[in-house]
Amino acid sequence: MRTRAELLVGVLASAGVVVLxxxxxxxxxxxxxxxSLGALYVLAVLPVAILWxxxxxxxVSVASMLVFNWFFLPPIHSFHLRESQNWLALAIYLVIAxxxxxxxxxxxxxxxxxxxxxxxxxxxxxxxxxxxxxxTLDEELGRLAALTAGVLGVEGARLExxxxxxxxxxxxxxxxxxxxxxxxLFVDEEATVDEAVQRRFLPSLAALLAxxxxxxxxxxxxxxxxxxxxxxxxKTALLRAVSHxxxxxxxxxxxxxxxxxxxxxxxxxxxxxxxxxxxxxxxTRLDRVVEQLLDLSRxxxxxxxxxxxxxxVDELVGQALSGLGADATRVRVEIGPETPPVEVDxxxxxxxxxxxxDNALHYSPAGSGVLVRAEPGATELRLHVVDRGPxxxxxxxxxxxxxxxxxxxxxRGSGLGLSIARGFAEANGGRxxxxxxxxxxxxxxxxxxxxxxxxVRT
Amino acid sequence: MTRVLVxxxxxxxLRALRTSLRGAGYDVETAESAExxxxxxxxxxxxAVVLDLVLPDGSGTExxxxxxxxxxxxxxxxxxxxxxxxxxxxxxxxxxxxxxxPFGIDELLARLRAALRRVDAPxxxxxxxxxxRIDLEKRAVSVDxxxxxxxxxxxxxxxxxxxxxxxxxxxxxxxxxxxGRGYGDESHYLHVYxxxxxxxxEEDPARPRYILTEPGAGYRLAAPS
Numbered sequence: 001m002r003t004r005a006e007l008l009v010g011v012l013a014s015a016g017v018v019v020l021x022x023x024x025x026x027x028x029x030x031x032x033x034x035x036s037l038g039a040l041y042v043l044a045v046l047p048v049a050i051l052w053x054x055x056x057x058x059x060v061s062v063a064s065m066l067v068f069n070w071f072f073l074p075p076i077h078s079f080h081l082r083e084s085q086n087w088l089a090l091a092i093y094l095v096i097a098x099x100x101x102x103x104x105x106x107x108x109x110x111x112x113x114x115x116x117x118x119x120x121x122x123x124x125x126x127x128x129x130x131x132x133x134x135x136t137l138d139e140e141l142g143r144l145a146a147l148t149a150g151v152l153g154v155e156g157a158r159l160e161x162x163x164x165x166x167x168x169x170x171x172x173x174x175x176x177x178x179x180x181x182x183x184x185l186f187v188d189e190e191a192t193v194d195e196a197v198q199r200r201f202l203p204s205l206a207a208l209l210a211x212x213x214x215x216x217x218x219x220x221x222x223x224x225x226x227x228x229x230x231x232x233x234x235k236t237a238l239l240r241a242v243s244h245x246x247x248x249x250x251x252x253x254x255x256x257x258x259x260x261x262x263x264x265x266x267x268x269x270x271x272x273x274x275x276x277x278x279x280x281x282x283x284t285r286l287d288r289v290v291e292q293l294l295d296l297s298r299x300x301x302x303x304x305x306x307x308x309x310x311x312x313v314d315e316l317v318g319q320a321l322s323g324l325g326a327d328a329t330r331v332r333v334e335i336g337p338e339t340p341p342v343e344v345d346x347x348x349x350x351x352x353x354x355x356x357x358d359n360a361l362h363y364s365p366a367g368s369g370v371l372v373r374a375e376p377g378a379t380e381l382r383l384h385v386v387d388r389g390p391x392x393x394x395x396x397x398x399x400x401x402x403x404x405x406x407x408x409x410x411x412r413g414s415g416l417g418l419s420i421a422r423g424f425a426e427a428n429g430g431r432x433x434x435x436x437x438x439x440x441x442x443x444x445x446x447x448x449x450x451x452x453x454x455x456v457r458t
Numbered sequence: 459m460t461r462v463l464v465x466x467x468x469x470x471x472l473r474a475l476r477t478s479l480r481g482a483g484y485d486v487e488t489a490e491s492a493e494x495x496x497x498x499x500x501x502x503x504x505x506a507v508v509l510d511l512v513l514p515d516g517s518g519t520e521x522x523x524x525x526x527x528x529x530x531x532x533x534x535x536x537x538x539x540x541x542x543x544x545x546x547x548x549x550x551x552x553x554x555x556x557x558x559x560p561f562g563i564d565e566l567l568a569r570l571r572a573a574l575r576r577v578d579a580p581x582x583x584x585x586x587x588x589x590x591r592i593d594l595e596k597r598a599v600s601v602d603x604x605x606x607x608x609x610x611x612x613x614x615x616x617x618x619x620x621x622x623x624x625x626x627x628x629x630x631x632x633x634x635x636x637x638g639r640g641y642g643d644e645s646h647y648l649h650v651y652x653x654x655x656x657x658x659x660e661e662d663p664a665r666p667r668y669i670l671t672e673p674g675a676g677y678r679l680a681a682p683s
Contacts, residue, residue, distance in 0.1 A: 240541075243538050243539060244512075244538060247538050247539075247559045247560055248468050248470075248471065248559070249470070250559070250560040251468075251471050251474075251536075251559040251560040251561065252468065252470035252471045252473075252474050253560070254560040254561065254562060254563075255471065255474035255475060255478060255560070255561070255562075255563050255566075256474040256477075256478075258478070258562050258563035258564065259474065259477055259478035259481060259563050262478075262481075262563060262564065264482070265478060265481030265482055265563075266481050266482075266483070267477065267481045271477045271480070271481065274473060274477055275473075275474060275477055275478075278470050278473055278474050281470065282470050285470075
């Protein structure tokens with residue numbers, strides 16, 4: 001809608017061009033037959049028609065002819081004309097001016113329309129891109145509303161999925177694809193929206209949104225199914241692992257106890273001793289499995305709240321070694337005197353280290369040792385636990401930390417130890433991973449360094 | 459002396475079984491993996507095999523299948539609850555029986571004795587289990603001296619069971635033996651015929667004495683008296 005100010009600018013500019021053209025005519029008058037210069041006023045009409053439309057252009061056309069008549073056609077300073085054919089010339093100029101202004105205005109309208117459509121197409125393309133980029137639909141609604149507001153030429157808009165009632169001082173525009181109301185667009189109550197644009201743009205937007213809504217629904221379903229599948233697989237793995245890890249020692253214990261108790265068996269004294277020893281060691285093992293299961297359930301329940309304190313790495317490693325018994329002699333420790341302290345829960349990190357050492361010793365060939373080496377960094381301390389065992393191919397390294405890993409090759413043992421180790425490491429702000437090492441197994445435990453107070457740091 | 463190969467990757471179980479079986483008078487050899495087991499089987503064929511289902515380098519099923527290509531020595535598999543599919547596969551591959559971990563040593567010894575006895579005893583033309591008498595040649599069946607009329611399929615089923623008295627036969631084996639190839643999955647046929655047989659043979663079909671159910675695995679005829 002034309003504002004008063006725009007109209008005023010138009011009128012003043014029109015007057016300006018008429019004066020300008022008149023000045024040019026006055027300059028050329030001595031050299032050219034004056035009547036032919038009337039055509040120059042078309043140059044005044046044309047920009048006015050393009051910029052302000054036909055109405056003002058018509059006014060300018062008439063005004064131009066009057067000015068031309070008054071100033072340049074004899075008798076000068078009168079609207080009378082000495083020669084009657086000059087009337088015809090003026091009439092022809094007027095018709096040309098009207099026609100040109102009508103053509104210019106139409107071209108202008110077409111260009112505006114084309115620009116509007118281009119803006120709409122651009123907005124749709126952008127909306128499609130946004131919706132396909134994989135962010136959540138809710139995040140995109142704000143952006144889409146802004147895009148739509150731009151296309152409709154309103155100050156601002158709000159977009160909500162589904163059919164929604166408007167708030168106060170709002171007008172609701174349904175965004176419909178066919179008969180289905182996909183979303184509702186809210187604009188200011190006062191805002192005027194071009195009907196044609198609305199009819200053209202909103203259904204396209206609705207179609208896009210409908211696809212996006214469908215997609216996000218399918219995504220959500222797929223995610224849910226995947227989560228269910230995983231938790232199912234985990235439960236199955238848990239049952240199998242627990243079944244195996246608890247039953248193996250139980251089997252050995254029951255068979256040994258049975259044999260000891262059976263009067264029908266001819267057992268030597270050393271056989272009896274061996275059976276008793278089996279019962280003892282398998283009971284210890286069973287106890288350890290139960291403890292690991294408890295650790296794991298604590299971790300999974302989020303009940304393993306670490307009590308973090310400053311600890312020297314020597315002490316943590318030392319504690320873990322003391323729990324290993326005779327095997328501790330197979331572990332070589334390299335911790336430099338400058339190694340900074342870490343801020344962790346000592347009991348939990350000892351458990352991590354014990355599990356790492358257990359694992360490394362288990363896979364080390366008899367006679368070879370395990371190395372524990374500390375490598376201080378800027379923000380974390382890395383503890384390398386290196387064995388000379390077979391190691392693991394890269395693709396199997398992550399699986400090492402999955403609870404209850406029991407590979408298809410029928411590999412025994414639940415692999416609970418490393419999964420618990422990673423759980424505790426992460427609970428303490430650390431990380432645990434397997435590193436490439438041609439020499440054998442190589443696990444790295446990164447622990448956060450203690451944040452020293454500024455006063456101490458100096 | 460009867461030689462038994464015990465295969466399990468758990469050293470403690472191996473130790474307990476070796477001691478117990480030796481105490482029971484068997485000559486015991488042990489192996490901790492499928493590879494070791496196959497090597498031991500080939501080097502010095504045992505009279506029976508006690509075989510864990512899950513081995514570090516393969517499954518007991520594969521070992522059984524391999525062994526069955528050249529030996530009929532009885533195989534008793536050690537399974538755990540949860541490994542039913544694998545257990546059935548091993549039995550289908552030719553294993554004779556199973557015990558579920560944890561098991562009492564007496565149970566294992568009993569299964570082992572029964573399996574070894576079946577190998578020694580040639581199939582008799584007449585099988586007697588308690589009051590049940592099955593004459594395989596004359597196709598005549600009687601319970602406590604009273605003759606029982608069976609349909610051809612019922613008799614075919616009973617015959618397969620009687621030819622392997624005391625042995626666990628899987629659903630798949632029974633279906634294949636009685637109905638032929640292509641019926642391996644239709645266990646419901648089997649359940650129907652077994653229940654018909656029990657109604658004709660058993661005093662109390664709900665508490666069978668002759669045709670015993672191994673839940674989830676198959677059926678067996680009670681060991682001959």
